[in-house]
Amino acid sequence: MKRHELEHLIRAAGEIADDDLVVIGSQAILASHPDAPPSLLVSLEADIYPRRDPAVARAVDAAIGDGSSFHETYGLRPTRTAWAPKPRRRRLAGRTG
Amino acid sequence: MTSRNQTEVLVRDIARLRQAELAGAPEGVADVREDLEEMVGPTVGRASAARILGITQTALDRHVERGAIPVVITPSGRREVPLAELVRLILDLTTVTRSSPRSRPLGTALRERRERAQSIDPQTVLPPAPLVSDRSTGEIRGLAFHRVVAARLDRQMVVDARRRLRRWRRTGTIDERWASEWEQALSRPLAEIQRTITTDDARGRDLRQSSPFAGALGHEERQRVLEIVAEGA
Numbered sequence A: 001m002k003r004h005e006l007e008h009l010i011r012a013a014g015e016i017a018d019d020d021l022v023v024i025g026s027q028a029i030l031a032s033h034p035d036a037p038p039s040l041l042v043s044l045e046a047d048i049y050p051r052r053d054p055a056v057a058r059a060v061d062a063a064i065g066d067g068s069s070f071h072e073t074y075g076l077r078p079t080r081t082a083w084a085p086k087p088r089r090r091r092l093a094g095r096t097g
Numbered sequence B: 001m002t003s004r005n006q007t008e009v010l011v012r013d014i015a016r017l018r019q020a021e022l023a024g025a026p027e028g029v030a031d032v033r034e035d036l037e038e039m040v041g042p043t044v045g046r047a048s049a050a051r052i053l054g055i056t057q058t059a060l061d062r063h064v065e066r067g068a069i070p071v072v073i074t075p076s077g078r079r080e081v082p083l084a085e086l087v088r089l090i091l092d093l094t095t096v097t098r099s100s101p102r103s104r105p106l107g108t109a110l111r112e113r114r115e116r117a118q119s120i121d122p123q124t125v126l127p128p129a130p131l132v133s134d135r136s137t138g139e140i141r142g143l144a145f146h147r148v149v150a151a152r153l154d155r156q157m158v159v160d161a162r163r164r165l166r167r168w169r170r171t172g173t174i175d176e177r178w179a180s181e182w183e184q185a186l187s188r189p190l191a192e193i194q195r196t197i198t199t200d201d202a203r204g205r206d207l208r209q210s211s212p213f214a215g216a217l218g219h220e221e222r223q224r225v226l227e228i229v230a231e232g233a
Helices: A003-016 A026-032 A054-064 A069-074 B002-021 B027-040 B048-054 B057-063 B083-099 B105-118 B127-132 B137-151 B155-170 B176-185 B190-198 B203-208 B221-231
Strands: A022-025 A045-050 A077-080 B080-082
Touching: A003 A026, A003 A045, A003 A069, A022 A026, A026 A045, A026 B002, A054 A069, A054 A077, A054 B221, A069 B083, A077 B137, B002 B027, B002 B083, B027 B155, B027 B203, B048 B057, B048 B080, B048 B083, B057 B127, B080 B083, B080 B137, B080 B155, B083 B105, B105 B155, B105 B221, B127 B221, B137 B190, B137 B203, B137 B221, B155 B176, B176 B190, B190 B203
Parallel strands: A045 A077
Antiparallel strands: A022 A045
């Protein structure tokens, strides 16, 4: 996944979840290193979860998750929209826009 | 011809070619269709989609609002109708109109889709009970989706999956390792493909993570599978 594809996925998820979105896992590197080495960018999935309202995760999944029109159209999808465990929250790096 | 009109003409031509493919046209027809799809792009604006479907944009937006017609967010943030879904709608509309002319054929086509989706039996979708408690919702959903696909798998669906795989490879939207695995899997006889996509082992779960059967179920049917999994989980 390239940086612009991650931004597209976040934009699509943001249309459904009126919340801050947190990207975890390997694709999170794109936030601080847009030109990360190709070997780190082979995944077309990103682990994304809504920060304050985990209840909307199901709506995000229904709209743009596995097998959805969004997935079929662009080949991109969020893989995990669940609430992250607390210890990870200390390591969040913010990005807006 | 304006570019707006050109898009509408191309979409109608794509639908005609797709219909010919489903009726058994030679492989070359699908190649031409894919070339035209590249020219149109992956989505169509809602105003054009409405004109193609013979309704107003307000009517289309109402269908979108109640979830009967899907839209996707484009990279530039617009809400547009996926081309693949629009072509499916045109074909459904053609079937309805051919069987008996009606004053509101789109409404009939959408109602028939809904009824088809509602007829999916939860017993055939959900994996056996011990599995449900042992797997993540995403894994159960992937398995359930592929169980429905397997139940209706035919050669055309495999051809479509191979073409989707080829497109994802071309655009770099699939890991080459999984693309090769899928290519091998899709070259096997139907019964074997059915087993591969519904087997609950590590390979089956990994393969389903990048499945070219995305889009094999219509929008309403996918929503129905999600509902069944949510109720059964």
